Amino acid sequence: xxxxxxxxxxxxxxxxxxxxxxxxxxxxxxxxxxxxxxxxxxxxxxxxxxxxxxxxxxxxxxxxxxxxxxxxxxxxxxxxxxxxxxxxxxxxxxxxxxxxxxxxxxxxxxxxxxxxxxxxxxxxxxxxxxxxxxxxxxxxxxxxxxxxxxxxxxxxxxxxxxxxxxxxxxxxxxxxxxxxxxxxxxxxxxxxxxxxxxxxxxxxxxxxxxxxxxxxxxxxxxxxxxxxxxxxxxxxxxxxxxxxxxxxxxxxxxxxxxxxxxxxxxxxxxxxxxxxxxxxxxxxxxxxxxxxxxxxxxxxxxxxxxxxxxxxxxxxxxxxxxxxxxxxxxxxxxxxxx
Amino acid sequence: xxxxxxxxxxxxxxxxxxxxxxxxxxxxxxxxxxxxxxxxxxxxxxxxxxxxxxxxxxxxxxxxxxxxxxxxxxxxxxxxxxxxxxxxxxxxxxxxxxxxxxxxxxxxxxxxxxxxxxxxxxxxxxxxxxxxxxxxxxxxxxxxxxxxxxxxxxxxxxxxxxxxxxxxxxxxxxxxxxxxxxxxxxxxxxxxxxxxxxxxxxxxxxxxxxxxxxxxxxxxxxxxxxxxxxxxx
Numbered sequence: 001x002x003x004x005x006x007x008x009x010x011x012x013x014x015x016x017x018x019x020x021x022x023x024x025x026x027x028x029x030x031x032x033x034x035x036x037x038x039x040x041x042x043x044x045x046x047x048x049x050x051x052x053x054x055x056x057x058x059x060x061x062x063x064x065x066x067x068x069x070x071x072x073x074x075x076x077x078x079x080x081x082x083x084x085x086x087x088x089x090x091x092x093x094x095x096x097x098x099x100x101x102x103x104x105x106x107x108x109x110x111x112x113x114x115x116x117x118x119x120x121x122x123x124x125x126x127x128x129x130x131x132x133x134x135x136x137x138x139x140x141x142x143x144x145x146x147x148x149x150x151x152x153x154x155x156x157x158x159x160x161x162x163x164x165x166x167x168x169x170x171x172x173x174x175x176x177x178x179x180x181x182x183x184x185x186x187x188x189x190x191x192x193x194x195x196x197x198x199x200x201x202x203x204x205x206x207x208x209x210x211x212x213x214x215x216x217x218x219x220x221x222x223x224x225x226x227x228x229x230x231x232x233x234x235x236x237x238x239x240x241x242x243x244x245x246x247x248x249x250x251x252x253x254x255x256x257x258x259x260x261x262x263x264x265x266x267x268x269x270x271x272x273x274x275x276x277x278x279x280x281x282x283x284x285x286x287x288x289x290x291x292x293x294x295x296x297x298x299x300x301x302x303x304x305x306x307x308x309x310x311x312x313x314x315x316x317x318x319x320x321x322x323x324x325x326x327x328x329x330x331x332x333x334x335x336x337x338x
Numbered sequence: 339x340x341x342x343x344x345x346x347x348x349x350x351x352x353x354x355x356x357x358x359x360x361x362x363x364x365x366x367x368x369x370x371x372x373x374x375x376x377x378x379x380x381x382x383x384x385x386x387x388x389x390x391x392x393x394x395x396x397x398x399x400x401x402x403x404x405x406x407x408x409x410x411x412x413x414x415x416x417x418x419x420x421x422x423x424x425x426x427x428x429x430x431x432x433x434x435x436x437x438x439x440x441x442x443x444x445x446x447x448x449x450x451x452x453x454x455x456x457x458x459x460x461x462x463x464x465x466x467x468x469x470x471x472x473x474x475x476x477x478x479x480x481x482x483x484x485x486x487x488x489x490x491x492x493x494x495x496x497x498x499x500x501x502x503x504x505x506x507x508x509x510x511x512x513x514x515x516x517x518x519x520x521x522x523x524x525x526x527x528x529x530x531x532x533x534x535x536x537x538x539x540x541x542x543x544x545x546x547x548x549x550x551x552x553x554x555x556x557x558x559x560x561x562x563x564x565x566x567x568x569x570x571x
Contacts, residue, residue: 056479085481096472100494100570109490110480141570157480167479 004069004165004197005032005055011063012050012221024050025061026221032165037191037198037303039208039229041244042218048201051218052169055199056088057081069164086114089158089196093170095150097142103153104129104138110160128156132186148179155186159196166190168200172207184211188303205244209233209302217241230302234270234309234334249298249309257295257311264315266295267325270334271308281312284327290316311338342540358541362529367549369443370525373515374553377450378508385455385507386500388414389462390488396463400474400484414456422453422514426521446523450514458507465499466492498565505561509554516550526550 012025024047032038042048053059054066057073066073071084097106107128111121129135132152142150151171158166168187172180188211191198202208208215208229216226217240224238233249236242257266269281276299285292296311314321328335392414394400395407420428426449430440433448469492477491493500516527526546534543 058475058479082481082483085479088479090476090479092472092476094472096470096476098473098491098495099470100497100568109477112490113477113480113482113486143570157476161480 002034003031004034005030005199006067007031007051007054007064008067009064010051010054010061010066012047012054012059013062024221025054028064028221028223030216030223030226032197032199034164034197035191035195036213037187037200037211039212039215040199040201040218040223041203041205041208041215042201043203043240046218047221048218049169052167052199052201055165055167056085056090086110086161087163088165088167089161089163090167090169091151091154091158091171093173095142095147095154095174097150097153097157099142102139102141103134103145106142106153107156107160110157114161124160128160131159132156146179147175148182151175151179151183152186155183155190159190159194163196165197165199168198168202170202171200173202173204180207181210187211205248208244209248211303213303217244230272230305230307233302234307260295262313264290264313265321266311266313266338268336268338269308269310269312269328271299271306271310272332273305273307275332276306276308280328280331280333281310284324284331285314287327288316288320288323290314290320290324355541355545358545362533363526363542363545363549366524366526366529366546369523370512370515370527370550370553372443373446373450373518373523373525374508374511377447377454377511377515378504380447380451381454381458381507381511382504384451385458386462388455388459389466390492392459392463393466393492394484394488396467400487414459417452417456418460420453422449423517423520425449425453426518430521441522443518443524445521446515446518446525449521450511450518453514454507454511457510458503461503461506462500465496465503468499469495498569501561501564501568505558505565508557508561512550512554512557526553 007028007030010025010028010030012023014022014024016022028051030051040048040051050059054061055068057066060074068084068088073081073084076084098109101109104125107125108121111124116124126135129138132155134149134152134156137145137149142153145153154171166187171187172183175183184207187198187200190196198211200207200212212229214227215229215232216223217232217238218224219238219240225232225236225241232241233245236245271280281292292315293313294310295313297309299306299308301307314324316324325335325337388410392407392410395403395410397404397407417425426446429449429452433445434440436448437444439445473491473495474487477487482490513527515523515525516531518525519528519531526549530543530546530550533539534546
């Protein structure tokens, strides 16, 4: 797979005084593939914002290499970097719109910077207004808009010059849950229809779960864990990752059943993909004389991938339980005894 | 004194103002307007430039440069701390070089500009500081050059602050013009000083002060109105 963004050994050290310094990023390696939505999650101060700003050199790393679309950004001259930045869209937590001009002129601003002819500009702005659904608000000023509408203006503005990649800096953190959902839907649409690669940072696991293909978890300036969202979500290894996962789902472990006295064998089963909707468990148990009880369970979707997570108590002889666990495994489910 | 004026003026307003030579008042008004308009124009041009440069050189901004900022800052502070009357006399040679004379209305303009521009530059600097850093960052991320950021983001977003700064500067300039009488600058303030105060012509004093008050009031009103018109926050 061709990676559109390639961050190699990125380091960022802030000189806070003559002898003191603060290390914001410690040797970050990150590849974002063309066409994917990649999320970086971390607590505030983990360095994710600095990492995102390294991609378009709003923050120039003190070490390492930044490659976007094949170009080594840190080797570019000022003019070349400005040209390159036109193809890297960015949206912000606080929208950062020009307060003194209308929605229309805000969206036209990057086109003006790129010196697009007036006619083309007009057509392009109309198109973008349509895309984000703000045509009827085009002559409003930002202060007359809601947060969600402001972010839509931000998105339209970021897309104006047909970027290859869209950087999202906590784009939904200042919005309420419904508005967040609307913005995330728009981002998914942009990714799918226009093929724009998205790199986003957030502190909300819900955002990662609903739009990202892959995720990296950051802590203290390092990436502590990364992989497909489903893998990281179902098998969080790091403590900080487990904390994020627990924000959006119940903890799935033996402790989840509380005071209940387990009579049989308690197992945890993970379903993935279309198998989630098949009666695999029932069919398998039925072939034995054993029975089962579901103690806890979730069936949901991770972006577009269905998944299920069940804690089940199998009641039967040891031989039967062993057989069931084995057969479930053969059918591609992950089963672990608790 | 105010009481005395009121009593006399109220008792017989016509005879009180009868001896005023209105052509003098008219000439002085003209001179004041001339000095104000030209000095304000050059003050805005120079001060805006100086203010932008000061801002860009300051900590964390686009052209961050501690040394250049300190140098400019000291120059601005020195010019601002010299009393206007002294400044006017000090820079006489420069004035003569620039406008060909160091006296009269024309000779008053360079010192007015030299005194007001640093003051205005500081106001510009602080107005620009009010611009949301995020907006500057967004423009940088879009690939805007520094020139574009100054023109399309900084000056535009700070425009109400800048208009307010121009208003304050204009009012300050009006009071500075009064002191230009020292070098024969003329104008209403000078008239008030020479006739009203030194020759005890209360009538002239009242009229000139009233005119100055109206001028300041008008400037402030227009300024406030423009701020309201352009405010989008």
